[in-house]
Amino acid sequence: MGDFTTWKPDDAARLIAVPGERDDKYSRGVLGVITGSDRYPGAAVLGVEAALRTGVGMVRYLGGERVSTLVLQRRPEAVTAEGRVQAWLVGSGMDHDGRDDQTVALSTAAMTQALPTVLDGGALDLHEGATGPVVITPHYGELARVLDVAKERIVADPATWARTAADELGVTVLLKGHATYVVGGGLALVASSAPTWLATAGAGDALAGILGALVATHTDEIAADPAVLAKLAATASVVHGLAAMRASRGGPLTVLDLAHEVSGTIAGLLASS
Structure with missing residues (x-):
């Protein structure tokens, strides 16, 4: 792992925002979500579910009618109308070369708002067009496409390529x-x-939702210190992994x-900190 520092549960616990008595749904953070597609609608459902269970005042989902309906069926507390947000999550469940006109318009508008943004999937x-701090969350194949290198090179040395991507793209990189x-x-x-067992379809969508929620609850800190975005990304990975351990119990x-296990995982982190 070279000069990489291991991010542990104790570190992650310090990056959980606990609401106070005077907080409301807006001060707790509003996450704007532009994810999913007619081809992969479940990505939106999983990301919204994970974000809400991580702890955020509101999730504002923007997308097509079919995907919005599925999101609301699973999580009726999600809001499907435009309005102010503190951070964005964009891209889970999209094809990078097949975004429809509505998605392009929504995503372009989001990128111009200078807000912290999680870019996933498609x-x-x-x-390149973002005006605020960005964290990207690729897997090996996606990073290979973005950097135009062979996937096998990423697989052989992911740590080096995560650093290379951060330097070349000028963003925070979470390489899954x-x-x-x-x-x-x-x-x-x-x-x-x-x-x-976490090597399964949809796992990355949940990770993106967890990270999006963490970012939305720390926008002031990110503005003051760019390193906070990396800490939040590592915290999302810890929460994601521990929740998977709780869900797996040694099996699939x-x-x-x-x-479902995210809330309990966070409670456990806070109790032990």
């Missing part, structure tokens, strides 16, 4: 894998708390099982 290329490498704001962190899991 929106990794949007970092059994060990998750995070580089940004002068920090190089690694987190590895997930069971191998579904991503909704994982999302």
